[in-house]
Amino acid sequence: MKIIPVILSGGSGSRLWPLSRRNYPKQYLSLTSDNTIFQETLLRLNGLEGIATPIIVCNSEHRFYVADQLKQISIDNATILTEPNGRNTAPAIAAAAIQVMNSYQNKEVSLLVLPSDHFIQDIKAFHDAINVAVDQSVNGKLVTFGVTPKSSNTEYGYIKISEIDKKNKVYSVLEFTEKPDQKTAEFYLEQGNYFWNSGMFMFQPETLINELTFHANDIVQAARSSVDNATKDLDFVCLEEKFFKLSPSESIDYALMEKSNNVISVALDAGWTDIGSWSALYNLSQKDNDGNVLFGDVFTEETSNTYVSANHHMVATIGVQDLVIIDTPNATLIANKSKTQEVKKIVEKLHRQNREEQIFHRKVYRPWGWYDSIEKNEYYQVKKLHINPGAKLSLQLHKKRAEHWVIVSGTAIVTNGEVKLTLTEGMSTYIPIGTKHSLENLTDESLEIIEVQSGTYLGEDDIIRFEDVYGRN
DSSP, X not given: OEEEEEEEEOOOOGGGTTTSBTTBOGGGSOSSSSSOHHHHHHHTTTTOTTBOOOEEEEEGGGHHHHHHHHHHTTOOSOEEEEESSOOOHHHHHHHHHHHHHHHSTTOOEEEEEEESSEEESOHHHHHHHHHHHHHHHHTTOEEEEEEXXXXXXXXXXXXXEEEEETTTTEEEEEEEEOSOOHHHHHHHHHHSOEEEEEEEEEEOHHHHHHHHHHHHHHHHHHHHHHHHTXXXXXXXXXXXXXXXXXXXXOOHIIIIITTOSOEEEEEOOSOEEEOOSHHHHHHHSOXXXXXXXXXXXXXXXXXXXXXXXXXXXXXXXXXXXXXXXXXXXXXXXXXXXXXXXXXXXXXXXXXXXXOGGGTXXXXXXXXXEEEEEEEEOSSEEEEEEEEOTTOBOOEEEOSSEEEEEEEEESOEEEEETTEEEEEOTTOEEEEOTTOOEEEEOOSSSOEEEEEEEEESOOOTTOXXXXXXXXXXX
16 A cells, blocks of 8 residues: 655745745745755655655646755655646645546555645654554545644634544544634534544545545546646646636535545644644744744843744844744734734735735745845846856846846856857846846856846836746746
């Protein structure tokens, strides 16, 4: 029996703004260890018997982050399924199941579906629960992992359960409940027959597709068509956009689990937390004698029970308590810990106003490296570009801006119109509006340049690509 992990990594993590942005969401950040949350999701499977190469389902915009972070932890040959647009978890899981059925024909496999934004403290207990779930999945069950509630938490969904197998902690599922209000959550906690819904599942792919076909056939048909018409781009399997968009945007809970009478729950007592808010991250972090969690250059006076992240410059607090303070180069959040669920409302406002702060950090990662917007005004912008060894920017032009490149360190091969240049430290070139240009680093050392843009429009969408080694349009 093979266990194929299906890692769901398509979320935007808006409740952890401003560290988490749409362009670089929380799962790709290092928040609980030196590894990112995404990497920890995979690393905690080490040592599990029968574990196979994972399938990662991610937003197409994040595919290079996924590939790079897999490489960092020496995971090779993972299948990376890219979603052209987010349609919630049911289509994503269905697509992964169909991909497995196409690749593992006549082989006995179970899918272990894991969101990429969880924290699990007790790895042995986690593995033990998975081994119990494997046996249940082989018997044709849809398995969900249930967590015994430690508090009347309103951030999680709940599962009403009835015991089946006391020894192995297996339960029948009587009903699913969405995130309740405080009074209802307190009632569930008192009753003692409710689990938190962890959002982790296990089943055989055929079981999932057969049941989902009965309850939500439109999702299965859209997923199957998008997989069957997927294209291979470098190391990525790109789900076909037109068919994928036809799928209803539904969670696996709503589309299937709440409707099926074939669902069981395996108890998970492993120090599980969904890293869904700043208050959740505060609760699992190590605190100082004043109950504070401090990262970066932070000075405090008469400050208690407060979470401070200062990753750009020094932050000082005096006479405050129960706050979350997150400072980044282009946005700062200050919130009461009890209100961190409301961060999403700020992100929604930024979205309505078309503000870049809900999408990008000042430092933006690209397949070739990154750029940092140092200074910006209406008609000019200054960026620092870091080009990785062996990397190349696309051959492109801009209709509304000119660019001036100054080499800070390294050696650049520059295409500027019909001219090809080799530039080293201190040298520069000017690229007029409408001129095709490209930049390449053929050395083993990083290349850094200062780019000064000038023009009537400086948006990232003012770009026409002619050639791109990363397959971008």
